[in-house]
Structures are given as structure tokens and as C-alpha cells.
Amino acid sequence: MRETTPQVFLIARPALDPDGLRGYLEAVGGASWLDRRAGSDAEALVEFAGRACYRSWEPGLNPNVTRIRTDQREYLDNVLASGHGSVLEHASFTFAFRDVSRVFTHELVRHRAGSAFSQESLRYVRLSEIGFRVPPALEPMRERVISIVEQLEELQVRAAQELGLDEDGVPFAVKKEATSALRRLAPLGLSTDIVWTANARTLRHVIALRTAPGAEEELRLVFDMVASIAVAEAPSLFQDFTREADGTWVPARGRV
Incomplete structure (x- = not known):
């Protein structure tokens, strides 16, 4: 993590x-x-x-x-x-947000009027590593939070191995389908990137x-x-x- x-x-x-x-x-x-x-x-x-x-x-x-x-x-x-x-x-101004959570992006995209969005797609980008920020409210249980996220990260890596996603000859369509499914097992708070243009x-x-x-x-x-x-x-x-x-x-x- x-x-x-x-x-x-x-x-x-x-x-x-x-x-x-x-x-x-x-x-x-x-x-x-x-x-x-x-x-x-x-x-x-x-x-x-x-x-x-x-x-x-x-x-x-x-x-x-x-x-x-x-x-x-x-x-x-x-x-x-x-x-x-x-x-x-x-x-209009364009911002690149780095290492914000999907909690952040889910709220940001509600501001549709006068905006444009381009977000990192976890349908295509495989989660071999999970970035995560422990929010202040969870600091008292920081170690437990980190442990859970590390387990979810390990699941992503092992699942890709068990599904053989890096073996020779695996069609990209197969990789995409598996990658899309695996994102369902990632925390909503994982870090991601998004580009936002707003007037x-x-x-x-x-x-x-x-x-x-x-x-x-x-x-x-x-x-x-x-x-x-x-x-x-x-x-x-x-x-x-x-x-x-x-x-x-x-x-x-x-x-x-």
C-alpha cells in the first residue's frame, strides 16, 4: 500500500x-x-x-x-x-488532481454544469498497487485501516496471478473484463487521478x-x-x- x-x-x-x-x-x-x-x-x-x-x-x-x-x-x-x-x-481553467480518492471524484462529477471530466479508468488500469490516504477521522484506528487496505491490495495481485492475466497471448479484452471486475473489490477511498476543466x-x-x-x-x-x-x-x-x-x-x- x-x-x-x-x-x-x-x-x-x-x-x-x-x-x-x-x-x-x-x-x-x-x-x-x-x-x-x-x-x-x-x-x-x-x-x-x-x-x-x-x-x-x-x-x-x-x-x-x-x-x-x-x-x-x-x-x-x-x-x-x-x-x-x-x-x-x-x-476556463483545467486542473489535474493527483491521488484523490474515488469519494472525492464521485462528489466532484456532480458539478456537471460548466465542467469537463477525464478520470483514470479502473476498467483498463489494473490495481497492482493501491494508494490510500487515511482520513483524520480514522487516525485512531490507523493500523487496522492500513492492514485492511494491504489485504485488499494483496487480493488484487493474487487474483491477477490466478487468472493468468500476464501470461503470453491473453487477449486484451480478457484482461479488460477481469480488471473491470477486480475494481469492485477495491476500497472507495483508493487514490486515483482526474482532470477537471471548469469555467x-x-x-x-x-x-x-x-x-x-x-x-x-x-x-x-x-x-x-x-x-x-x-x-x-x-x-x-x-x-x-x-x-x-x-x-x-x-x-x-x-x-x-
């Missing part, structure tokens, strides 16, 4: 195309925005989408707009305050929900890390979040 600790990696973020931006803005008369553009590409993309809704690149492009906010942070704070959450959906609106929602005091312990641990990464990556999109001492992230602007 391999004792594990969840890890979070940001592996993809929005990237703007300067030529495309300039071409569009020259067409609509808002090229001066490029000189004011600030922050990360994610923040700029959300601002771009918001300004496109009202043609608020410059005063006068829309006769109804005589003044515009030129400070990006102030502009995005107004987006959050007004609940114009749809523009946040243009900016900024979804990310705000999941961070608030999954770091709340009533959330599952592992999700609170992992999304505390996710929140720290998100705030560092696009501070203006998460500027209203406050981290409390217990790891709870609370948005002042609420749901957008």
Missing part, C-alpha cells in the same frame, strides 16, 4: 489571440481598450466579453454609455456585484460550496488548494473571496 496526499496542478488557462482581438476592436471602434488591457488573459477575456455586451469599449460607441470604468479590477467587481455571471463562463463561474460556485464547514473533509482540503491557485491566477475574478481560518472560502458577492 502506498500512503498518499492529494495534489492539485493547474495545467491549462485561457490564452488570448492579440491579432483577433485587435481585428474585432478595430471593426467596432474600440481599439483603445487594448492600451488599457490589464491582468491575466482570463481576466481580460471576461472583461472583453462584458464590454461586448454593452459596446462599452469607449464612451460614445453606444449612445447610452457616456462614461466607462477604465480600471479592470473595478470593472470586474461591478460584474460580480451585478450578478452578470455569464461572462465569467468564457474563462470561472463554476469554479467560484464549487470553491464556495466545497470549502464550506459542512463539506466532505477531503473536498475541503483539495478545494482550499484550488482556491489559492485560482486567486493567484486571476485575482480580479475572485477578488471578493475571503479565506477564513478553518479553510472556508466565502465570496462577498455571493452567487453570480
